[in-house]
Amino acid sequence: EVQLVESGGGLVQPGGSLRLSCAASEFTVDTYYMSWVRQAPGKGLEWVSVIYGGGSTYYADSVKGRFAISRDNSKNTLYLQMNSLRAEDTAVYYCARGGAVSDAFDIWGQGTRVIVSS
Amino acid sequence: QSVLTQPPSVSGAPGQRVTFSCTGTSSNIGAGYDVQWYQHLPGTAPKLLMYGDRNRPSGVPERFSGARSGTSASLAITGLQAEDEADYYCLSYDSSLRGWVFGGGTKLTVL
Numbered sequence: 001e002v003q004l005v006e007s008g009g010g011l012v013q014p015g016g017s018l019r020l021s022c023a024a025s026e027f028t029v030d031t032y033y034m035s036w037v038r039q040a041p042g043k044g045l046e047w048v049s050v051i052y053g054g055g056s057t058y059y060a061d062s063v064k065g066r067f068a069i070s071r072d073n074s075k076n077t078l079y080l081q082m083n084s085l086r087a088e089d090t091a092v093y094y095c096a097r098g099g100a101v102s103d104a105f106d107i108w109g110q111g112t113r114v115i116v117s118s
Numbered sequence: 119q120s121v122l123t124q125p126p127s128v129s130g131a132p133g134q135r136v137t138f139s140c141t142g143t144s145s146n147i148g149a150g151y152d153v154q155w156y157q158h159l160p161g162t163a164p165k166l167l168m169y170g171d172r173n174r175p176s177g178v179p180e181r182f183s184g185a186r187s188g189t190s191a192s193l194a195i196t197g198l199q200a201e202d203e204a205d206y207y208c209l210s211y212d213s214s215l216r217g218w219v220f221g222g223g224t225k226l227t228v229l
Contacts, residue, residue: 035218037164044120044223045156045164045207058217094163103211104154104169111163 002026002107004095009112016085016116022078022095022109029071032099034078036069038091049080050098063089085116121146122208124221130198131229138193138224140208146219148189151211155184155193158205158223167206168193203228
């Protein structure tokens, strides 16, 4: 079954770091572009970052300079390294596959929760 | 403030037709970038409902339809069902931000 499974969420203090993982099954992460999307409590969905098949990366202004998206093709896994975390980064983080169905994100993970609090 | 503008809520009775609007700018929808629509229940994975403005992925009922005009797009649901109650988001690419932008989401209540 084609699926994405996130992990790595948890409680972290402001200023701390966390790395999220997103393991893919039945497709290879470097064949498509992969994104992270988040939803803060009581808020809407927010696009966070993308990595294209060729390796180019882009970020939302809210996380630029603090977050880094990457992938390990040998492990078929997408990552989001989050540094200098702030309370406003508290959210459920989803990974998603793009480019298989036009430019839409057709496969999503179940999400992993990140709480930034002292 | 989201780059794409959606009304916060919409409601309808079972069997009725409801529409969701999504208004963008000249750097996203107005620039010709495709609009996608997602159905989301918080805490679950968002579900792709519409891509390329008006195309339904396999498995999405014909009750769902999409349209686009100028800097705006819309999603319509006919024959409203209780199971349709969820949050609905539009999404498009923005050339000035070099990334994707979501609408703020519209909460659908089935009366």
